[in-house]
Amino acid sequence: MHRCIRYFAALLLLFAVPVAAENSRFHVPDAESHFVQIELAIAAGRLTQAEAMLQSLEQQLPDESRGRHMLLFAELNMAKGDWDATARALTKVPADIADQCRYGAIAGWLAYQEHQWNQTITMLAKSLEICPADPGRWNLLGLALVQKNEMAAALEAYDQALTVAPNNPSLLNNRALAYAYSGNTAAALTDLEKAASFSNETAIVANLSTLRANAGLDMPFEPSQDSQTRSIILASAGEGADAAERHEAARSYFAQAILQSERFDNDLWIKANSTIVRSITKSEDRTANP
Numbered sequence: 630m631h632r633c634i635r636y637f638a639a640l641l642l643l644f645a646v647p648v649a650a651e652n653s654r655f656h657v658p659d660a661e662s663h664f665v666q667i668e669l670a671i672a673a674g675r676l677t678q679a680e681a682m683l684q685s686l687e688q689q690l691p692d693e694s695r696g697r698h699m700l701l702f703a704e705l706n707m708a709k710g711d712w713d714a715t716a717r718a719l720t721k722v723p724a725d726i727a728d729q730c731r732y733g734a735i736a737g738w739l740a741y742q743e744h745q746w747n748q749t750i751t752m753l754a755k756s757l758e759i760c761p762a763d764p765g766r767w768n769l770l771g772l773a774l775v776q777k778n779e780m781a782a783a784l785e786a787y788d789q790a791l792t793v794a795p796n797n798p799s800l801l802n803n804r805a806l807a808y809a810y811s812g813n814t815a816a817a818l819t820d821l822e823k824a825a826s827f828s829n830e831t832a833i834v835a836n837l838s839t840l841r842a843n844a845g846l847d848m849p850f851e852p853s854q855d856s857q858t859r860s861i862i863l864a865s866a867g868e869g870a871d872a873a874e875r876h877e878a879a880r881s882y883f884a885q886a887i888l889q890s891e892r893f894d895n896d897l898w899i900k901a902n903s904t905i906v907r908s909i910t911k912s913e914d915r916t917a918n919p
Contacts, residue, residue, distance in 0.1 A: 638772055638803050660686070660694040667701050671708055679705050696726045703735045712742045730760035737766070741773055749773040764790040768800055771807065780811040798828035802836060814844055825849060834858065835865040842869030842882065860889035864897060871900075 663686055670679040683702055690698055703718035719735055726732055733756030740748035753770040760766070767790035774783035787804035794800060801824035808817035821837040829851075837849050838861075848862055867882035883901035887894065 638775070638806055660690050660697075664694075664697055664701060668704075671701070671704055674708070676705060676708055696721075696723045697728070700726060700728060700731060700735070704731065707735055707738055712739065715739060730756050732756075733759075734763070734766050734769075737769060737773075741769060744776070746773045746777045750777075761789070762793055764794040764797060764800060767793070768803060771803055775803075775807055775810065778810075780807050783807040784811070796823075796827055798824040798830065798833055801827075802833050805836065805840075809840060814840065818844065818846075831858070831861060835861055838862040838865035839869035839872075842866035842875075842878070843873045844869075845873070845875070856889045857891050860886045860891075863889060864894075867897075867900060 667679055667682050670682065686698060699718050699721040703715050703722065706714035706718055716739055722732060733752045737749050737752035737756060740752060750770060750773050753766055757766050767786045771783045771786035774786060784807050787800060787807060790800045801820045805817040805820035808820065818840055821840060824833045825837050841848060848866055863882045863886035867879045867886060870882055871879035880901050883897050887897050887901060
């Protein structure tokens with residue numbers, strides 16, 4: 630690959646949620662059984678139910694269960710993508726809580742939001758020493774390592790994640806990102822082709838289009854794709870061709886993207902008509918918000 634190309638990185642974290650309560654205080658074993666239900670709700674993405682469960686438990690928990698309760702609140706808000714609420718909840722969790730696996734994952738996620746890559750890596754590494762079977766933690770660790778340009782270590786993290794979830798398209802997409810930045814276009818294409826076979830997510834299709842155009846290959850069009858999807862594919866191909874300094878091909882891709890788009894895109898118009906299309910650098914990465 631002649632220059633670095635920007636890619637979409639998909640974030641994958643596994644979360645959990647809360648449960649309903651009675652009017653009297655629970656004993657610790659009773660609280661634990663409710664916590665398990667809440668964890669399952671969060672993991673299933675039933676966040677509204679989980680929140681209601683946590684709130685209903687609030688006045689009925691024994692003191693020794695309150696740290697676990699706030700840890701679940703932190704996980705719930707992490708699943709919602711609410712950084713502030715997650716941070717507030719985690720401050721109420723004792724740092725010496727027994728469940729360091731989950732505490733470290735949440736702390737690592739918060740550090741990632743603040744672009745504190747070293748802290749992210751430290752917290753996730755500690756968490757993964759205890760619970761290495763969670764692909765979401767390995768994925769976030771890989772993303773942080775990519776941000777530090779530590780591609781070899783990032784690839785190791787993604788390899789670990791894919792050992793647990795070998796056909797996960799987000800993980801395959803993100804490992805492809807690390808391969809691409811490492812200059813291993815063939816391996817990146819292999820991962821993206823496999824990811825696209827499991828998912829038609831726009832980010833994956835766009836990344837595949839960018840890399841295929843960069844390598845001078847045909848676009849991954851499917852008969853079922855609508856015009857807007859084709860526009861995204863062609864625009865991404867333009868970025869890939871431009872990064873390979875194939876500027877005439879890039880302008881052609883951008884022009885075709887305009888014709889397929891459902892709305893006028895001034896940025897595409899400028900690129901299609903420019904003498905030298907703007908090149909792309911790694912600093913312009915479009916990554917999913919973790």
